Amino acid sequence: MTRPLPDAASQPRPPEGPTVDAPEQPAVPVGDDDDIAGPTTEQLRLSYYAISDVGRVRKDNQDSGYAGPWLLAVCDGVGGAARGDIASSTAVYELRQLDEAPGSADLLTRVTDGLHEAHQSIAVQVDQDPALSGTSTTATVALFDGQRIAIGHIGDSRGYLYRAGELSQITTDHTFVQSLIDEGRITEEEARVHPHRNLILKALDGLHEVEPDLFAIALAPGDRVFLCSDGASGVLEDARMADILSSGSPEFAAIELVRASLDAGSSDNVTCVVADVLTEEQAAADASYSDLEPMVVGAAAELKRRTPRGLFRGHRSGDTGELEPVDAEIPEGVGYAIQADPPVDPETYRYAPLAPRRFTWLRRLLAAVIVLGLVWIGLASAYWWSQQQYYVGEHEGQVAVYRGIDGLPGLSSVYRTTDLALDDLPEGARAQVEEGIDADSYEDAKDTVLRIAADAVPADGQE
Incomplete structure (x- = not known):
């Protein structure tokens, strides 16, 4: 069922939201729940849809996503020798425990606890299988309590709020290029093509201290919340995302965002979660709302099967690959210790530089000896020829x-x-x-x- 967003003019005017030019500022001040005032006191509902696509290049999907009545989440796993799909799916399975009606616990505290639990679960996975050492995942989480969402964010997956015809980025990327943007050294457009645009500075890895961004946003009827992995945000301009989010149901918008990302040339996995904020009356009048069930997509849903699927073949399975994926080439000299059949996606440079190679000094010495030998041979040949004249x-x-x-x-x-x-x-x-x-x-x-x-x-x- 296609449902247009409610007319913004007929809704209570929301407080000023964040701007695209200053995504680090949340829509409302950060603080305890008691300090957060929403634009409405009525109980609200979420109508949601989640979808994840392996993409046109990657062999495996290392994204995981979740959408439920109280929780939205996107996690993008690190590839390469360490199984990013395991990191992202582990995180989602821990975070989904937050998808329950709000209780007395502080909303931001619950998000913090969920992220720490995901962090610890990844650490357990690494302890059990040393081959997973180095695995990690981003995490962007929106926990709903009926009037507001608490955001927990780490990495370069993103959260957006579409309100009254305006799209605002509500999270700030923890990436190297974002630091360059903040310093005024490059623009947003230059960041999209920067050679180190995928180098993140924070992630859930089971090793380093978890330091997520935490804040809360009061919601209003007609708002649309959008979470995605960088497979979408890395190729779609804000205007294009806003255009897709401006109409249709959450299912329509999420699928179109994935399709648009693939058409724009995304070479990564693409995961999109879209949720509409409804009043109780709107939810009751929406026939599709009563059929909603929690959705797990991407690696978290496909880990056992590990087989990419075709275009929109079962939306709720979470895979919309338009073309058959092709094997990515493994860079020369990179080894993989994972025992998997078929081999995992060799996404070697996704979020962190490769570990330093062993015996680098010996390789350099041998290279120098070879170069000197070639020079000596050249000089000796030239001298021999001259002595025949x-x-x-x-x-x-x-x-x-x-x-x-x-x-x-x-x-x-x-x-x-x-x-x-x-x-x-x-x-x-x-x-x-x-x-x-x-x-x-x-x-x-x-x-x-x-x-x-x-x-x-x-x-x-x-x-």
């Missing part, structure tokens, strides 16, 4: 045969001297000898000397 010239007033290259002192030396004085030669022959007469061989040089001697004039001027 001959010419006739002058040495201490006498005609002589030289071996080497005329005019290059280091590659030229007297090979034979004669008793033919330069002064005994006619003027023309003398000039030729002084300049140097090239010869094809020693025999040719000797014939040249004999020819010159035949034209020589004795010192006394007699024939």
Whole structure:
């Protein structure tokens, strides 16, 4: 069922939201739940849809997503030698425990606890299988209590709020390029094509201390919440996302966002979670709302099957691959210790640089020896060739045969001297000898000397 968003003019005016130019500012102040005032006091509901796609390049889906009546989440796992699909699915299965009606616990505290539980579960996975060392995942979580959402964010998956026709990014990427943007060194457009745009600075890895961004946003009827992995946000402009989010049901919007990401050339997995904020009356009037069940998509849903599916073949299975995926090439010299059949996606450079190679100094030394050897061979070959060359010239007033290259002192030396004085030669022959007469061989040089001697004039001027 396609349901247009409620007319913003007919709704209570929400407080000022964040702007795209300053995504680090949440829609309402960060603080305890008691400090957060919403634009409405009525109980609200979420109508949601989640979808994840392996994409057109990746062999495996390392994204995981979740959508339920109280919780929305997107996790994007690190690839390469460590199984990112395990990290993201582990995180989602821990976070989904938050999907229950709100109780007395502080909303932000529940999000923090959920992220820490996911962090610890990943650590347990690594302890049980050392081959997973280095695995990690992003996490963007929105926990709903009927009037507001508490956001927990770490990594470069993103959260957006579409309100009254305006799209606002409500999370800030924990990435190297975002730090360059914050410093004013590059623009948002330049960040999209920066060679290190996928290098993140924070993630859930079971090792480092979890330091997520935490804040809360009061919701209003007609709002639309959108969470996605960087497979979507990395290729879609804000205007394009806003256009898709401006109409249709959450299911329509989520599927179209995935399709648009693939059409825009995304080479990554793509995961999108879209949720509409409804009043209780709107939810009751929506026939599809009563059929909603929690949705698990991506690696968390497909981990056992591990087989990519085709275009929109069962939306709720969470895979919408438009083209058959192709194997990514494994960079030369990169080894994989994972025992998996089929092999996992070799997404080596996803979020962190490769570990330093072993014996780097030895490889450099061998390379230097090889280069020096090639240079020596080249010089030796050039010297050998020069010593096969001959010419006739002058040495201490006498005609002589030289071996080497005329005019290059280091590659030229007297090979034979004669008793033919330069002064005994006619003027023309003398000039030729002084300049140097090239010869094809020693025999040719000797014939040249004999020819010159035949034209020589004795010192006394007699024939």
